[in-house]
Amino acid sequence: MAEAVAASRERRKLSFGGLVAPLGFAVVLIGIWKLLVTAFSVPAYIMPPPEAALAAFQASPGKIGLAVFYTLRNAAAGLAVAFVIAISLAAAFVNSKAVTRAVLPIVIGLRTAPVLAIAPILIMVFGRGIGTAIAVVVIVSFFPIMVNAMKGFSSTRKNALELMHVLGASGSATFIKVRLPFALPFIFAGLRSAATSAILAAMLAEWLSGAPGLGTMILDAASYRKNDLLWAAVIVSMVLAYLIFSLTTAVERRLTSWRG
Structure with a gap:
């Protein structure tokens, strides 16, 4: 007690x-x-004082809140898709060298392609809305999750794998009950990096496509020389990224407490 x-x-x-x-x-x-x-x-047109940014936030809480909702929605949806793709690819690469040789070079090539260069293609394919934002977030976010997941799946203790083999466990049962729990710290390491990048990627997609969100708000504020609103939106985006990072860390502690 x-x-x-x-x-x-x-x-x-x-x-x-x-x-x-x-x-x-x-x-x-x-x-x-x-x-x-x-x-x-x-000068205020370069950098306003903190109280000016605070006043801009107090003057437009609804507008900023709606922009946060759109950006957070796009980032969360893209991150969820990126997570599923990354874990699936990592599991396939760990279990099959043939799949690794065939698919990994394509994945690396896709990841190294500049988002700004392929943004017009994404806009033509997905339109000027949530589809493009999700696609950009996926491209930016899935790689660190995948790399860390591969490392985590490969770090599983051999005696645990041998025990599952002796017990006659299937490959899927071994993956869910052994490989995945051992890989959680690695997966969350990639997820923390990807989660903060997802906010930036969503804002970039909004900037490029004109979809509503913090990215478009910052661009419009800069165009109309509303520097106080611009800085308020920038600060809100930084706070949002930090909160997501903290939430990811808290979830990791909750799910990996058994390792202690």
């Missing part, structure tokens, strides 16, 4: 510390921002 109480207190301390540290760092950054703008008399 005492050990459970101590563990609970330790988790609360970690949670509190994980909240205070980022907030403190954000306050420091805002202070530096304000100091630089004031000390060097930076």
